[in-house]
Amino acid sequence: MIIGIDDTDSNEGMCTTYLGALLLDELQAYGTVETRPLLIRLNPTIPYKTRGNAAVAMKLKTDCPEKVIAHVVSRIEEFARIECEKTNPGAVFIPEKAYEKLKPVLRNFLEKAVKEVIEIEEAKSLISESGVPSKGFKNGRGLIGALAACGAMLNLEEWDHTFEYLAYRQKEKWGTPRKIEKESFFEADRNTYPDTWDTVDLKNRLVVCVPHSADPVLFGIRGKNPAVVTKAVSLIRAEPIERFAIYRTNQGTDMHLISAESIAEIRDMHSYTLEGTVSAVPETIHGGHVIFPIQDGDGNEIDCAAFEPTKNFRLLIRKLRPGDRIVVSGSVNSRTFNIEKIEIKKLAPLYREENPVCPTCGKHMKSSGQNQGFRCKKCGTQATSKILCETNRNLTEGLYEVPPCARRHLAKPLVREQKSDIEIHPAR
Ligand SMILES: [Zn+2]
Numbered sequence: 001m002i003i004g005i006d007d008t009d010s011n012e013g014m015c016t017t018y019l020g021a022l023l024l025d026e027l028q029a030y031g032t033v034e035t036r037p038l039l040i041r042l043n044p045t046i047p048y049k050t051r052g053n054a055a056v057a058m059k060l061k062t063d064c065p066e067k068v069i070a071h072v073v074s075r076i077e078e079f080a081r082i083e084c085e086k087t088n089p090g091a092v093f094i095p096e097k098a099y100e101k102l103k104p105v106l107r108n109f110l111e112k113a114v115k116e117v118i119e120i121e122e123a124k125s126l127i128s129e130s131g132v133p134s135k136g137f138k139n140g141r142g143l144i145g146a147l148a149a150c151g152a153m154l155n156l157e158e159w160d161h162t163f164e165y166l167a168y169r170q171k172e173k174w175g176t177p178r179k180i181e182k183e184s185f186f187e188a189d190r191n192t193y194p195d196t197w198d199t200v201d202l203k204n205r206l207v208v209c210v211p212h213s214a215d216p217v218l219f220g221i222r223g224k225n226p227a228v229v230t231k232a233v234s235l236i237r238a239e240p241i242e243r244f245a246i247y248r249t250n251q252g253t254d255m256h257l258i259s260a261e262s263i264a265e266i267r268d269m270h271s272y273t274l275e276g277t278v279s280a281v282p283e284t285i286h287g288g289h290v291i292f293p294i295q296d297g298d299g300n301e302i303d304c305a306a307f308e309p310t311k312n313f314r315l316l317i318r319k320l321r322p323g324d325r326i327v328v329s330g331s332v333n334s335r336t337f338n339i340e341k342i343e344i345k346k347l348a349p350l351y352r353e354e355n356p357v358c359p360t361c362g363k364h365m366k367s368s369g370q371n372q373g374f375r376c377k378k379c380g381t382q383a384t385s386k387i388l389c390e391t392n393r394n395l396t397e398g399l400y401e402v403p404p405c406a407r408r409h410l411a412k413p414l415v416r417e418q419k420s421d422i423e424i425h426p427a428r
Helices: 016-029 063-081 097-113 121-131 144-156 183-191 228-233 311-315
Strands: 004-005 030-032 038-041 054-062 092-094 132-138 162-169 216-225 240-248 258-259 271-280 290-295 302-308 325-331 335-345 349-356 387-391 398-400
Touching: 004 016, 004 063, 004 144, 016 054, 016 063, 016 162, 016 240, 030 271, 038 097, 038 144, 054 063, 054 144, 054 311, 063 092, 063 132, 097 121, 097 144, 097 240, 121 271, 132 144, 183 216, 183 228, 216 228, 228 240, 228 271, 290 311, 302 311, 302 325, 311 335, 311 398, 325 398
Parallel strands: 038 240, 258 271, 302 335
Antiparallel strands: 004 054, 004 092, 030 054, 038 054, 092 132, 162 216, 162 240, 271 290, 271 325, 290 302, 325 335, 335 398, 349 387
């Protein structure tokens, strides 16, 4: 049986991955867990999502599916923040005999749940048509993520993946300040980067893998395999934990990105990679956000933004100039492209006016007064106007990204990038 669960958290607390970890331990009483649990991130632009927009799936070999379903449902009732307006939990239970039939259907559903906007009705009709047991609470929106996570479990080889080691706090500590030794996280990073990432943000001197909310997570270490995240955790010194789980996840894979051919096809609440030409000098607006327009071959324009939380990334964006050829990756909301990553493909030459150079001695001439041209003091040579000189852009072509402290869950960090034909600048 495959169990998918989604939308049990709220902005104030809980975390669907905690419920997953708890069930993973408890369900051993009813059968054998078959493969690693999954943590699946869905479309990050959905406005009614709860905090992390994460769903979980697990696979269990069991002889008593009814008992499993009853246990999962009772745990959701106990732990989910059902009182929260935005929390609408859902769980689905796919029996083994339905795997074959649902595999292609749920593969498409997963793709759509990560890239597109799915209505609850679509999830509900899929469930009723296939006849799989499910349990939706309130409006049942969580059924969408629950189905998508099951789709990921049925199609494990079809999607790129990373791992996250999630450590959970003892229950009586939830909501209190976390006790961690900051320096140990930097040490863990030094010993395991680049096979782990986003543990700390070196430039901004921040531990980024420890949340600040009241949820049960103490920290989450992201990396390329279970062994390396476990090694990183062995170097961390922090308060005792209640339990942990290592999830296989679509985090850090760019699974949300749609390749856009033109600006005309771009819609809000979707994420894209888009090539274009910078069409005006970036502007810093109120709040410290940096905004600039890009244009495609059809002459259409869209605003791109490096928002204030992207910190030092904005320094790079401010150096862009009209004519620069770029590829941006990120999410679109309110017709604004929120940049997660940028490839600077071709820098436009930039010119500056300078006084003309004397053909005899090679020194710059001096102005002879307003509208009087220029003259070399030493040789007496003259010229009428200034000349244009190409200036150093102080920026190099290549791939850049927002710092770890501003990373979206699904965005693929540049340390994972395999491209060899381009200079890669991972943020640390
Ligand atoms: Zn001269």
